[in-house]
Amino acid sequence: MRIEELREEEFVCGSFACAGCGAILAVRLALKVLGPETVVVTTPSCLLGVTTFYPQLAFKVPCVNVPFPATAAAVSGLVAGLRRKGRENVRVLGIAGDGGTVDIGLQALSGALERGDRFIFLCYDNEAYMNTGGQRSGSTPLGASTATTPVGRGAKGEDRPKKDMLRIVAAHNIPYAASASIGYPADYIRKLEKAVKAGGPAYIQVLTPCPPGWGYRSDLTVHLARLAVQAGQWALAEYEEGAWRVKEVSNPRPVREYWALQKRFAHLLQESGGEG
Amino acid sequence: MRDYRNANEAVALAVRLARVEVVAAYPITPQTAIVEEIAGQIARGELDAEYIRVESEHSALAACYGAAVAGARVFTATSSQGLAYMYEMLHYASGSRVPVVMAVVNRGLAAPWTIWTDHQDSVSCRDTGWIQLYVETAQEALDTALQAYRIAEHGEVLTPVMVCLDGFVLSHTEEVVEIPRQEEVDSFLPPYRPAYYVDPERPAVFAPGMGPDLYPSYKRSQQLAMEKAREVIKAVDEEFGALFGRRYGGLAEPYRCEGAKAVLVTLGSVTSTAREVVDRLRQQGHAVGLLRLRALRPFPAQEIREILGGAEVVAVLDRNCSFGLEGAVCTEVKAALYGLARQPQVLGFIRGLGGQDISQADIEEIFQHALSFSPGRR
Numbered sequence: 001m002r003i004e005e006l007r008e009e010e011f012v013c014g015s016f017a018c019a020g021c022g023a024i025l026a027v028r029l030a031l032k033v034l035g036p037e038t039v040v041v042t043t044p045s046c047l048l049g050v051t052t053f054y055p056q057l058a059f060k061v062p063c064v065n066v067p068f069p070a071t072a073a074a075v076s077g078l079v080a081g082l083r084r085k086g087r088e089n090v091r092v093l094g095i096a097g098d099g100g101t102v103d104i105g106l107q108a109l110s111g112a113l114e115r116g117d118r119f120i121f122l123c124y125d126n127e128a129y130m131n132t133g134g135q136r137s138g139s140t141p142l143g144a145s146t147a148t149t150p151v152g153r154g155a156k157g158e159d160r161p162k163k164d165m166l167r168i169v170a171a172h173n174i175p176y177a178a179s180a181s182i183g184y185p186a187d188y189i190r191k192l193e194k195a196v197k198a199g200g201p202a203y204i205q206v207l208t209p210c211p212p213g214w215g216y217r218s219d220l221t222v223h224l225a226r227l228a229v230q231a232g233q234w235a236l237a238e239y240e241e242g243a244w245r246v247k248e249v250s251n252p253r254p255v256r257e258y259w260a261l262q263k264r265f266a267h268l269l270q271e272s273g274g275e276g
Numbered sequence: 277m278r279d280y281r282n283a284n285e286a287v288a289l290a291v292r293l294a295r296v297e298v299v300a301a302y303p304i305t306p307q308t309a310i311v312e313e314i315a316g317q318i319a320r321g322e323l324d325a326e327y328i329r330v331e332s333e334h335s336a337l338a339a340c341y342g343a344a345v346a347g348a349r350v351f352t353a354t355s356s357q358g359l360a361y362m363y364e365m366l367h368y369a370s371g372s373r374v375p376v377v378m379a380v381v382n383r384g385l386a387a388p389w390t391i392w393t394d395h396q397d398s399v400s401c402r403d404t405g406w407i408q409l410y411v412e413t414a415q416e417a418l419d420t421a422l423q424a425y426r427i428a429e430h431g432e433v434l435t436p437v438m439v440c441l442d443g444f445v446l447s448h449t450e451e452v453v454e455i456p457r458q459e460e461v462d463s464f465l466p467p468y469r470p471a472y473y474v475d476p477e478r479p480a481v482f483a484p485g486m487g488p489d490l491y492p493s494y495k496r497s498q499q500l501a502m503e504k505a506r507e508v509i510k511a512v513d514e515e516f517g518a519l520f521g522r523r524y525g526g527l528a529e530p531y532r533c534e535g536a537k538a539v540l541v542t543l544g545s546v547t548s549t550a551r552e553v554v555d556r557l558r559q560q561g562h563a564v565g566l567l568r569l570r571a572l573r574p575f576p577a578q579e580i581r582e583i584l585g586g587a588e589v590v591a592v593l594d595r596n597c598s599f600g601l602e603g604a605v606c607t608e609v610k611a612a613l614y615g616l617a618r619q620p621q622v623l624g625f626i627r628g629l630g631g632q633d634i635s636q637a638d639i640e641e642i643f644q645h646a647l648s649f650s651p652g653r654r
Binding site: 037038052056057059060061063066067072073074078079080081087090110114 | 328334
């Protein structure tokens with residue numbers, strides 16, 4: 001499917017997402033690919049907060065909200081319930097942020113992946129707990145300043161590398177796992193289509209820059225989502241039938257170019273005298 | 277058909293007879309035999325259900341919740357630590373008004389670690405918005421699990437139900453159980469037809485965010501549903517009794533309370549022991565009686581006032597402790613009696629924690645203690 005072939009119909013509208021929110025763009029594109037016969041399962045997160053605060057329902061598809069650790073477990077329940085009711089045509093899309101996926105949601109996700117249910121799990125990765133004000137998660141990159149990894153004397157931001165969630169997911173030997181970026185929508189859409197056709201659990205972790213969380217101007221979201229890939233800070237990878245494919249970067253950029261646009265990395269450039 | 281069954285097997289039979297559609301469960305002692313037997317029923321082709329083998333109790337209830345909002349009749353079972361692990365999901369299920377039925381095979385909570393029975397696990401969850409029914413026998417476990425679906429799925433109740441049964445004493449002890457025929461159960465329990473379920477034709481949100489302007493009205497609706505559940509529990513028990521010939525007193529079951537000066541209040545299997553003690557003391561001329569609370573939520577306050585109002589002394593036997601106060605049931609019985617013109621003296625006894633046996637001698641001692649309180653000494 002090419003971008004021009006995406007359906008016109010919108011399935012997310014009237015959300016309270018921030019200007020320049022990468023996550024809402026990722027969800028918008030995902031639902032355009034999955035279509036109306038879909039149920040969204042999500043957790044208390046930015047996404048819940050901006051889409052389903054009663055009486056608001058910013059989805060044109062049903063939405064089931066569950067506790068923070070429970071996304072994938074509830075997904076399993078819905079898959080079983082819909083199958084039992086003869087409505088397995090309804091696609092079950094679990095959506096969680098990075099915290100709800102790689103931290104508190106990891107156990108339930110592992111269980112659901114291992115059980116082999118047919119569903120799609122979308123992790124929108126903005127690299128910290130943005131809904132609660134930007135505390136670090138297991139998905140926060142090395143060096144990033146967050147509310148709980150502040151910069152100060154003897155503290156240089158996040159001191160551990162980002163959790164390699166894609167490999168953890170792939171280790172479950174599921175039919176399809178991929179990382180994507182909203183800065184590469186054609187690639188992202190192609191991966192969503194593959195996830196739909198996977199016939200078993202499919203996982204996509206999509207990079208969704210966050211203007212308030214990362215500290216940048218709201219018109220730079222897509223630019224940063226591209227630059228992250230070009231600067232080697234985000235890989236566009238795919239795991240399919242036991243094999244890895246990683247998109248080669250044709251126009252690599254220096255990492256400082258990526259860092260320089262975001263407050264969360266400002267201390268790294270000051271430290272290296274702008275030469276980083 | 278009559279057979280020797282323990283309460284775990286009896287509950288699994290009820291799950292089959294109720295034609296449960298989705299089961300999600302995680303094993304924990306002493307609940308395990310329930311989930312093993314259900315797996316066996318499915319493997320043998322006796323039950324046509326989806327079985328989700330989850331990786332935790334939190335996920336068990338989350339999966340039941342997901343299946344229930346898809347429109348399926350669901351079941352899970354747990355004990356002790358597993359119930360504690362489910363805690364936040366308990367509120368999601370009751371707040372979203374999904375009629376989950378769960379067997380809680382009562383077991384004490386660690387630390388110190390224990391596998392034996394008391395009621396600390398379920399009593400700690402009495403404020404989660406679930407109906408709680410405590411059973412006395414394996415037969416009642418089977419019958420109450422069937423009744424639980426009728427109660428939970430009632431359009432004006434839509435509240436999940438815990439069927440609480442004592443670990444080992446009931447769960448692993450065989451007794452003669454009358455197993456109802458499938459046709460009879462089908463006539464008692466029709467298929468689950470929810471008014472609201474996940475349907476792309478009618479997009480809706482389950483468990484939305486809610487501001488302070490509306491949140492209280494939803495919580496009030498849960499309280500009203502619990503009030504409604506009082507009469508539904510009684511009516512369902514009556515209807516069940518008319519069909520199957522077994523009744524359990526609805527919310528609370530008095531035993532020889534007529535003219536009783538001292539009445540013992542119990543929950544669960546210890547009631548059977550207490551019945552024997554009451555019979556013996558009555559034979560000896562002591563005016564004693566017994567009141568078994570079948571429902572802890574909704575709490576049978578009206579029944580307690582009616583049945584205990586005439587007693588001089590009420591002894592409450594708690595297999596739990598609300599640390600810093602007393603047994604939780606004792607407090608609630610006192611609260612129910614508050615405001616009566618003539619209030620009985622209420623004495624609390626905490627016994628049987630962590631599987632400690634409660635013997636006839638123990639119960640007789642409680643009665644002797646209660647009988648030694650005369651009105652003049654209040």
